[in-house]
Amino acid sequence: MFVDEIRQQLQRDPAESDAAAPISHDETAPRIAVYDSVTAPPRVLSVPDTHLPDLIDALASKTYDLARQQGSRLPYTVLREVIENLIHAWFSDVVITILDDGNTIRIADRGPGIGDKAKAFRPGFSTAGPELKRFIKGVGSGLPIAKESLGLMEGMLDIEDNLGQGTVVTLKLPPTPAVQPPAPSPRPLADLSERQLKMLSLLLELGPVGPSRIGRELSISASTSYRDLVALEALGMVASGAGGRRSITKDGLHYLDRVL
Numbered sequence: 080m081f082v083d084e085i086r087q088q089l090q091r092d093p094a095e096s097d098a099a100a101p102i103s104h105d106e107t108a109p110r111i112a113v114y115d116s117v118t119a120p121p122r123v124l125s126v127p128d129t130h131l132p133d134l135i136d137a138l139a140s141k142t143y144d145l146a147r148q149q150g151s152r153l154p155y156t157v158l159r160e161v162i163e164n165l166i167h168a169w170f171s172d173v174v175i176t177i178l179d180d181g182n183t184i185r186i187a188d189r190g191p192g193i194g195d196k197a198k199a200f201r202p203g204f205s206t207a208g209p210e211l212k213r214f215i216k217g218v219g220s221g222l223p224i225a226k227e228s229l230g231l232m233e234g235m236l237d238i239e240d241n242l243g244q245g246t247v248v249t250l251k252l253p254p255t256p257a258v259q260p261p262a263p264s265p266r267p268l269a270d271l272s273e274r275q276l277k278m279l280s281l282l283l284e285l286g287p288v289g290p291s292r293i294g295r296e297l298s299i300s301a302s303t304s305y306r307d308l309v310a311l312e313a314l315g316m317v318a319s320g321a322g323g324r325r326s327i328t329k330d331g332l333h334y335l336d337r338v339l
C-alpha cells in the first residue's frame with residue numbers, strides 16, 4: 080500500500096506532485112529501530128508520511144536526531160544522501176537500524192537491489208530517470224560523496240544485498256572517544272634556598288627541634304634560622320609544635336623526595 084502510493088507519486092504529473100498526499104498508516108511505512116543496548120529489544124518508530132519530499136525530510140531528520148541522542152557524530156549530509164537513495168527502491172519495506180551509540184546506522188530496503196555495487200560508488204553513475212530527478216539531483220553523486228566523507232572520519236560505507244531482495248547500506252564511524260578528565264598538573268616545586276633545603280634535611284634527621292639548635296647546626300644566627308623556618312612553615316613544609324619546636328611535614332618530605 081505504502082509503496083504503491085510512492086510509485087503513483089513518481090508517475091504522477093510533476094504539476095500535481097506538490098500536493099500533499101494523504102498520510103498512510105500502512106505497516107510497510109519506513110521504520111526506525113533504535114538499540115539503546117545490545118541486549119534490549121529496540122524501540123521501533125514509524126515514519127508514515129507519503130508525500131515524497133516530506134518523507135525524505137522526516138526520515139532523514141528523525142534518524143539524525145535519534146542517532147545524535149545516542150552520541151552519534153555522523154554528518155547529516157551523509158545520512159541524507161543514503162536516505163534519499165531509498166527513492167530508487169520506492170521506499171519499499173524500509174528499516175533503519177541505529178546501533179553502537181549511534182555510530183552504526185544500517186539502512187535496508189526491499190527494492191530492486193544494486194547489481195553493480197562498485198559502479199554505484201563512482202561519481203556520475205546513476206539510474207535516475209526523469210521521474211526521480213523531480214525529487215533528487217540524479218547525477219550519481221550521493222554514494223561517492225557519502226563514502227568519501229565517512230572515510231575522512233575514519234569510518235566506512237558498505238553496500239550489501241538484503242536477504243531475499245533489496246539493499247542494505249551500512250554507515251559506520253569509530254566509537255565516540257570517551258572524554259578524559261584533564262590530568263592534575265603536578266604542583267610546581269617551590270624555589271628553596273640551599274640553606275632552607277639543609278634545614279629540611281636536618282629536621283628530618285633530628286626530629287622536632289627549635290630555631291636555636293638549627294642555627295647552631297648550620298652555623299647561622301638564631302634569628303636567621305627563625306626567619307627561614309617561618310618561610311618554610313608558610314609553604315606548609317614545616318610545622319610548629321610544643322615549645323616552638325619545628326618538625327618536617329608530609330609536604331616537606333615530598334619536596335625532599337623530589338629534589339634529592
Ligand SMILES: Nc1ncnc2c1ncn2[C@@H]1O[C@H](COP(=O)(O)OP(=O)(O)OP(=O)(O)O)[C@@H](O)[C@H]1O
Nearest residue numbers: 164167168199205206215216217218219220221222
Ligand atoms: N537503495 C537503493 N536501491 C537501489 N538502487 C540504489 C539504491 N541506492 C543507490 N542505488 C543505485 O546507485 C546509484 C548511485 O547512487 P548515487 O546516490 O551515487 O546517485 P543517484 O542517487 O543516482 O544521484 P544523486 O545522489 O546525485 O541524486 C543510483 O543511481 C541507483 O542506481
Ligand SMILES: [Mg+2]
Nearest residue numbers: 160164221222
Ligand atoms: Mg543518491
